[in-house]
Amino acid sequence: MITWVLLLSFFCMSTQDVIGKDHDCVPENVTLSSSHQTLLVTWSDQASCAALRDPLHYHMQVLIADKPVHYEEFPVKPEIGSTHSWNWTSPLALECASHTVRLRSQYNNHTSPWSQQTLPGIKAVKQPEVFPKDKLYEVGSTAIFCCVLPEGEKNVARMHLNASYMNTTKLSNKTYTLTAQLNWASGDSGTDVMCQVGKYDYGACAYIGYPPGDKELQCETRNLESVDCHWKVGRKTHIRIKSRTPYTLLGSPCVKASEQTCSQTVRVGVGERKWTLTATNKLGKVELVDIADLTKRVHMWAPKRVVASTVNARNVSLEWAWDVPQYYNLSVKCQVNISHGETYTTSEHTGVGLHSAVVVNDLIPNWTYDVTVRCGTAHDFWKWSDWSIKVNFHTRSDVPDALDVWMQTNENQSGIIISWKKLLASQSHGNISDYAVSWAQSTEGGGRNPTTVGPMTHSLALNLDTTEGWMVTVTARNINGSSPPSTITIPSLHPDRTIVLSKIYGSVGGFSLRWSASTAASCGYTVDWCPTVGNCSVEWIRVPPNQTNARIVSKNFKDGLRYTLSVYACTQGAPVLLERREGYVRQQSIADGLFKSLKWKQMDSDVEVSWDPVPLREQTAFITGYVLYGLNDTNNMVVNVSTDDPVATSLTARHLNIGSYTFTVKAKTAAGECGTSTITATLNSLSDYLIQIVLISLLTVFGLLSIITVLCYRHWTCIKRTVYPPIPKPVLTIKWLASMGEGSSRPLHVDQCHHIQTDVMDVLEQLHCNSEAPVNGYIRGENMPWVFTQTPKGYYNQPIITIPSQSPSPFRGVIANPSYYNPMMQTLNQQSGPVERCSDGYQPHSTTETLPVNPKEEGPDTPMFCVLTYHFVTPTFPESC
Missing domain, CATH: 2.60.40.10 (Immunoglobulins)
Incomplete structure (x- = not known):
């Protein structure tokens, strides 16, 4: 029993000693250092810690401005003389505030006291400053910036990034912080971080970008003695100035990395090989790999010294050389590019070491060409080489190409106009000297009536009978000869045929024309157009047989001008008119004043x-x-x-x-x-209108009557002769008897009508008188006038004839063209008794005509007897007044 008590006491004492020792295992030689924003802590264990059997745990705590921001616990295995380290990156620049690191150990349930190290922030500044300065950030990261104020600054700091104010946190009396999510690239120039204190701004620069983003590495060989690798830049880093990106191929630096190419001299052999490219910057790196057999990736260089050795009118022979001897042993295919203007023609040729005697055909005579060549391997083709340097040559001249000939007929006039298109420079093959035109009727065949047209003329008017069919042939001539003949058949035109015109509307500067297919169109269709009004030069295009639509465009089209478009079927004979349309490319508003005769x-x-x-x-x-x-x-x-x-x-x-x-x-x-x-x-009202009509009618009648009166007055003599012709008056001749004595005969004058001029022969009137003897019943008394009467057959309206009483001898009186007017009669006393009758048988009438005797010339005792003889001649009037 005593033995067990002693053993228990010994165990308790032993445990107390271990616990005491555990409590004494604390970190030694603790140090704190920094790099940028990274804290580095190092320490060592006490020697007594080596006796520990279980792992020892350390606790780490970080305080910023005396406020805990990070805590971490980790185990270490105690070893005699071992040293430990720990690092941590602060989100805040070390200048912004003090950073304290506390360290303690723990074994089982026993913990050592804290060991502490502190890095103070910046102590004092003369003016506000922003931290960190010129720092590099990756897009998508979170950054904290601070603004440190001088001692005694009373203003509050406001911070903004990229010109945008953000929420600011007060860290201490002199420090303010700004936290931002950087979701954009700043570019090589960086982004400004600003701190506003009072009226002034203070700041720093931040660089925001990406790590390398290159891709698609591809390696090849150009001379079978080196490797050339190429890649694509998938994304720019945006920090090229702050952080360049070096490239290496198989560990060797790339000299031309900025051109996305890297070359190395290597021994090219058959079989695949791995090719590795590495790119690195401060934000990261990328590694690209390509596996390739370079013997199947031969990228040839461009041919050198290309020349045109033989130049003809329509073909050329080309030669070139290689600078890489290995190419002469390769099976090579080459492309030859011939260009003239904007037209390109490429032909391909293949051969071993191909470099000469390449013939290019189908060239245009008298034409300047540019030629380039590129080549590649025929077997295991990889890429075409670059094009060679451009070389030009000029082909020889030749006869012109055939002309494009068309006709222009006028439905209403005779004659035909033959037109042909001007040959392009690529068709004339030299300067055109003239054009030859000949024609004959369709039934005759062959070209007759040849004529020559100058080189600047492209049409000829022929005065032909349009009711007949004709064949016209046109050729172009230059120094090398004549072009192939171009013949067109002119159909006969029938005056009675009618052509229905339909409308067409233009669009986008031209006409979109469609028509129905015709079985007669064996060689296609021809569409021509011309302004509807006035003379014009016809234009036309050819359309293949399988096409029934065309887009009509011309540089001569004008808005507001009507055009006539005709569609013809091309046949082996004469063209057949299918339809005709009229329209405007674009209709324009008609100018005012259209109706000039309103x-x-x-x-x-x-x-x-x-x-x-x-x-x-x-x-x-x-x-x-x-x-x-x-x-x-x-x-x-x-x-x-x-x-x-x-x-x-x-x-x-x-x-x-x-x-x-x-x-x-x-x-x-x-x-x-x-x-x-x-x-x-x-x-006006209807009554006014009627009055106007009446007045106008009266004025019209009055005017006509006035004109007629004036005309009648001016031509009255002519009118009177025509309507009421004069009756001739007798010419009276009186012969006195001998008993009257000598000097007793005197002429009897009768007034003539002075209004009428005529060529009438005189009517001779002879009067034989015997003194104191009656003659034909006429009796004269003393101091009495001669009186006689006429029978009813005579003239009732005769003038009074006065015969003087004393006339020394016989007289002749002439009366021409007596008037039809009734002159005033001189009244005489009629005497009863026998009267003398005229010897021509005139009978007296009831009216007595008295011939008075002038008493001054004839005495009262002179008797007179007379015989009157009348001879009448029909008067002759002029035909016109």
Whole structure:
């Protein structure tokens, strides 16, 4: 029993000694250092700790500005003379605040006291400063910046990043912090972190970027003696200035890494090999791998010294050389690129060590070409080489190509115009000297009537009978000879044929034309176009047989100008007209004043406004109708009449009131109502209108009568002769009897009508008188006039003939063209008794004609007897006045 008590006492004493020893196992030689924002703690164990059998645990605690921010516990195996270390990176720059690290050990349930080391922050600053300065961050990370103020600064600090103010935390009386999530790349120039104190800003720079992001490594050989590797930059690091990215290939540095290429001299052998590229910067690194057999990845260099050894009109021979001798042993294929203007032609040639005698055919004569060459391996083809340096050459000239010939006929006039397109420089093969044109009827065949046209002329008008068919041949000539002949057959035109025109509307500067297929179109179709009005040079295009649509575009198209488009079927004989259309590339509004002959006419209470048909040359759009507007004298719209007839020439405004109106006529087009023309009209009442008609009629009649009167007055003589011709008056000749004595005969003068001039032969009237003897019943008394009467056969309206009583001898009186007017009769006293009758048988009538005797010339005692003889000659009148 005593023995067990002693053993228990010994065990308790032993346990107390161990516990005492455990309590004395504390860290020794504790040190604290830093690098940037990383804290490094080192310490060693006491010698007594080596006797411990179980692991020893250490506790680590970090305080920033005396505030715990991190705690960590980790075990270590005690060893005699062992040294331990621990590091931790602070999210805050060490300059911003003090950092304290506390360390203690724990064994079983016994813990040693804390061992403590402190790194103080920056002690004093003269002006506010921002930390950290120029630090590198990866995109997506979280950063804490601080602003440290001088002692005694009373202003509050405000911090902003990238010009954006953020929430600021006050860490101490002189320190403020800003926490930010960096989700963008700053670029090589960095991002400003600013601290505003009062009116001034203070700051630092932060660099935000990525680790290397290169990809797609690919290795090859160019000369079979080295390896060339290329890769792509998948993403820029944005920190090239702050942290460059070095590259290595198989551990060797790359000289041209900035060009994404790296080369090394190696022994190229058959078989695959692993090629490794490494890229590293301060934020990370990337490793790229490519496995390749370089003998199957030969990327040749461009051919050198390319020359055109033999140049002909339509082909050329090329030669070149290699700078790499190994190429002459390879099976090579090469591409030859020939370019002229914007046209490129590529041909491919294959051979072992190919470098000469490559012939390129189908060239254009008299043309300048540029040629380049590139090559690659024929077997296990990898890549084409770069193109060689460009070399040019000029082919020899040749005869021109065949002309594109077309016809232009006029439906209303005789004659045909033959047109041909000007040959392009690539078709003429030299300067054109002239064109030869010949023609003959279709039934005759062959070219006759040859003529020559100058090189600047591309059409010829032929005065041919369009009712007959003709064949026309045109050739172009240059110094090398004539082109192949181009022949076109002109169909006979029939005057009675009619062609239906349909409308077509332009779009995007041209016409989109479609037509129905024709079985007659054995060689395709021809579409030509020309302005509808005026002379023009026809243009045309050819369309293949399997195509029934075309896009018509020309540099000569003008807006507002109507064009006629015709579609012909190309046959072995003459072209066949299929359809014809008219349209505008773009319709334009017609200018005002379209209706230049605007007139109006009142019809009761209606007014008809009319105009002449609109000339086609003045229509800049399709006219679909007309509209008439009317404004009364108060400018109120009272008339709105329209028609959809494009050929109408009048519109009527009905049921208008009396007054003044202004009428406006416009043409309706796709461009709107246009061509405005205006006329003013005044409507009168119906009674006023009738009065006007009567007055106008009276004035018209009065004017006509006035004109007739003036004309009649001026030509009265001619009118009187024509309507009421004069009857000739006898010429009277009186012979006195011998008993009257000598000197008793005197001439009897009768006044002539001075209004009439005529060539009438005189009517001779002979009167034989015997003194104191009766003659034919006429009796003269003393101091009495001679009196005689005529029978009813005579002239009732005869003038009084006065015969003087004393006449020394016989006389002759001449009377020409007696007047039809009734002159005033001189009344004489009739005497009863026998009278003398005229010897030609005239009988007296009831009216007595007295011939008075002048008493001064004839005495009262002188008797007189006479015989009157009348001779009549029909008068002759002139044909016109």
